[in-house]
Amino acid sequence: MNAALRYALTTEDGAETVRRSQEVTDWGARVAWLVGLVLFVALVYWLMREGWKWRATLQGDLPELPAPPAEPGPERLRMTGRYHGSTTAGQWLDRIAAHGLGARSRAELTLTDEGVTVVRPGAVDFLIPADRIRGARPEKGIAGKVLTEGGLLVITWEHGERLLDSGFRSDRSAEHAAWIDALGTYSPAEPAPVPHDQKHESQHEQEGVR
Incomplete structure (x- = not known):
């Protein structure tokens, strides 16, 4: 070169x-x-x-969440795990954001005669009153969270005039079955309960017919 x-x-x-x-x-x-x-x-x-x-x-029509009782009474079940949010019952993508129900967090659930007490570090604690619980069931997901089949415990309860699904996952998923047995089962196909004011109106109409 x-x-x-x-x-x-x-x-x-x-x-x-x-x-x-x-x-x-x-x-x-x-x-x-x-x-x-x-x-x-x-x-x-x-x-x-x-x-x-x-x-x-x-979602401003939702009332404030019931506060946990100072003296809840004898403990029937306890579970530690995570709270994954709440949705309108049967509509797993319709997430509830009001009153901190949309905030995911660690959670400790305690079942007593008063209902289910939900303690959440860094978020609002609340009570699911016993007379408002409509049942529970296993699910694989709730708004924004998908798990394996049955990996989520969903508690259905009435709050205000809405029926809600709240999703929890225990640190030991085998515990879900005991909670479902204790709370009863609920199927999304079941009709939603009639609000209390409508129940009274219906009773008055029936009395009028008689």
Whole structure:
């Protein structure tokens, strides 16, 4: 290889190296791209947060959650695990956001004659009153959480004028069966209970017919 050819190849390789170096160190474009990505993620997060707040506003008809009793009485069952959220009964994607029911957390459940006490570190504790419990069943998922078949314990209960499904997963899933036996079974195909005011109206109508 003659000297002129070697010089030409060396010059071309050097120019290519400089060009690649310029491409790699084009920090202005990289920073702009990263800033744009961060802004996009922030926008998506903000929209999700506003949507969650709007959902909670739409569910403003739900009353405050019953507080756990100071003296719940003798313990029948206890379970530690996770609370995975609540939905409208039979509609596993219609998540309830009002009053902190949409916040996932660790949970400790205790069954007494008063009902099911749900203690949640970092979230609102509440009671599912015994006279409001409509039953329980195994499920594989609830809004935003899918598990193996039967991996979730769903308790159906009446709150205000709504029927809710609340999903829990025990640290020992074998415990779910005992809770279902204690609370009774509930099928989503069952008709929702008639609100109390409608029950009274129905009774008055029947009395009028008589």
